Amino acid sequence: MPELHQQFREAALAVRALLDSDSSPQTHPGFSDAAVQDLAYAALRSWGLAQARLARLAPKAPDPLLMSLLSVAFSCLSRAYRADAVVVDQAVHCARGLGGEPAARFVNAVLRKTLLHPTDAQADEQTPLALWNAPRWWQEKILSQLGHDRAEQVRKAQRAHPPFTLRLLGTELEQREIAHRLGKGAQDLRWLGPQTVIREPACDMAELPGFPEGLVRAQDDSAQRLFGLLGLKAGDQVLDACAAPGGKSFLLAEQAAVDVWALDASKTRLARLSREMQRLSARLAGEVHPAQADLLLDDWPDLVPKEFDHIVLDAPCSGSGVVCRHPEIPWRRSEAQLAGLVRVQAELLQRLWKRLKPGGEFVYIVCSIFEEEAQAQVNHWMDQQPDATPLSSPGLILPALGERDGFFYARFQKAR
Numbered sequence: 001m002p003e004l005h006q007q008f009r010e011a012a013l014a015v016r017a018l019l020d021s022d023s024s025p026q027t028h029p030g031f032s033d034a035a036v037q038d039l040a041y042a043a044l045r046s047w048g049l050a051q052a053r054l055a056r057l058a059p060k061a062p063d064p065l066l067m068s069l070l071s072v073a074f075s076c077l078s079r080a081y082r083a084d085a086v087v088v089d090q091a092v093h094c095a096r097g098l099g100g101e102p103a104a105r106f107v108n109a110v111l112r113k114t115l116l117h118p119t120d121a122q123a124d125e126q127t128p129l130a131l132w133n134a135p136r137w138w139q140e141k142i143l144s145q146l147g148h149d150r151a152e153q154v155r156k157a158q159r160a161h162p163p164f165t166l167r168l169l170g171t172e173l174e175q176r177e178i179a180h181r182l183g184k185g186a187q188d189l190r191w192l193g194p195q196t197v198i199r200e201p202a203c204d205m206a207e208l209p210g211f212p213e214g215l216v217r218a219q220d221d222s223a224q225r226l227f228g229l230l231g232l233k234a235g236d237q238v239l240d241a242c243a244a245p246g247g248k249s250f251l252l253a254e255q256a257a258v259d260v261w262a263l264d265a266s267k268t269r270l271a272r273l274s275r276e277m278q279r280l281s282a283r284l285a286g287e288v289h290p291a292q293a294d295l296l297l298d299d300w301p302d303l304v305p306k307e308f309d310h311i312v313l314d315a316p317c318s319g320s321g322v323v324c325r326h327p328e329i330p331w332r333r334s335e336a337q338l339a340g341l342v343r344v345q346a347e348l349l350q351r352l353w354k355r356l357k358p359g360g361e362f363v364y365i366v367c368s369i370f371e372e373e374a375q376a377q378v379n380h381w382m383d384q385q386p387d388a389t390p391l392s393s394p395g396l397i398l399p400a401l402g403e404r405d406g407f408f409y410a411r412f413q414k415a416r
């Protein structure tokens, strides 16, 4: 087991990587052990606290890596991870390795001042930055779009640990058997639907009963709402646009003997889809065909059909509905980036609608709760689509504490 200061170092580096990276928010660095991962995510959940506290205690913003280390240390102090003196000692040791004596002195001074004035430290935790763990523009957008009460629901859900939600596959008998085995060693199993259960505590997926046989996979309840939403029939050609790593493709292929064309621009994410497909294929009624394609261009691989009976577009988005899983998201995003994503979503909607057969159904999904990516996006698109009729759908799903992520669904039918 590495010493605590080494774990602090690895966690601080991971925090930096997650906040800096240009990669998609779903990509996270590998962690040498679960304790480091826990330290890094606790630090990301304390990033707003670190900003508020350092604005008070440090004359100028520290080096980004020291800021990450301090966020690791603050989160440890807040949750009494170890004795305060141990946290300070190990953080100072780590700082010395990262930036020599000046870094060690700085970290020591900040942490000692924090402990010396507990009332001020408590007040830091009550600042909007710390309570929301999001920049001001993010807070204001949610408050202005949802109003105080619903914004509070979102804020609380965002700050919490994500639920460990599983989907059970296989025959009814197999599902009952797996449910029984999942219950062993669990503190709690909460059923959200016949095939959807939250298990506490979370654990490594590969350790779950039924995992190698493809009888269980991880998927949030809100993401599972696609199941049954489309009237799929055997032989239908279905496009899952922006498919990787395949969560929605597997739901579609689970439902009926359809061909699901799983298109995505990202080779690495498609590789994950292919690995998962091998594990699950025996449990799926349909077939999933992964293919790499930039859907903002027209040069699709030759083998992919040009028109489809159904299309699902799970568009790239801000991820404002899945912050509990990715607490770095609000800190990585900017308003300009959000505007860029809204333009990409609009263009994908326009382009893909043309690929739908007359009479076919189209589902638009984002894991965002921002209006401009959700209902406002759809309203704007509808204004230009006289051949689109809205159908019932889950609409806006707000994240709920310990229960589900935030998503938006809209469903349309194309005129015959």
Ligand SMILES: C[S@@+](CC[C@H](N)C(=O)[O-])C[C@H]1O[C@@H](n2cnc3c(N)ncnc32)[C@H](O)[C@@H]1O
Pocket: 241, 242, 243, 244, 245, 246, 247, 248, 249, 263, 264, 265, 266, 269, 293, 294, 295, 296, 314, 315, 316, 317, 367
């Ligand atoms: C929300 S994620 C999809 C999640 C997936 N549907 C699932 O359920 O597992 C959005 C995806 O859009 C893909 N993407 C972004 N821009 C794209 C483009 N221009 N063409 C194709 N895929 C794109 C990303 O690579 C990413 O995998």
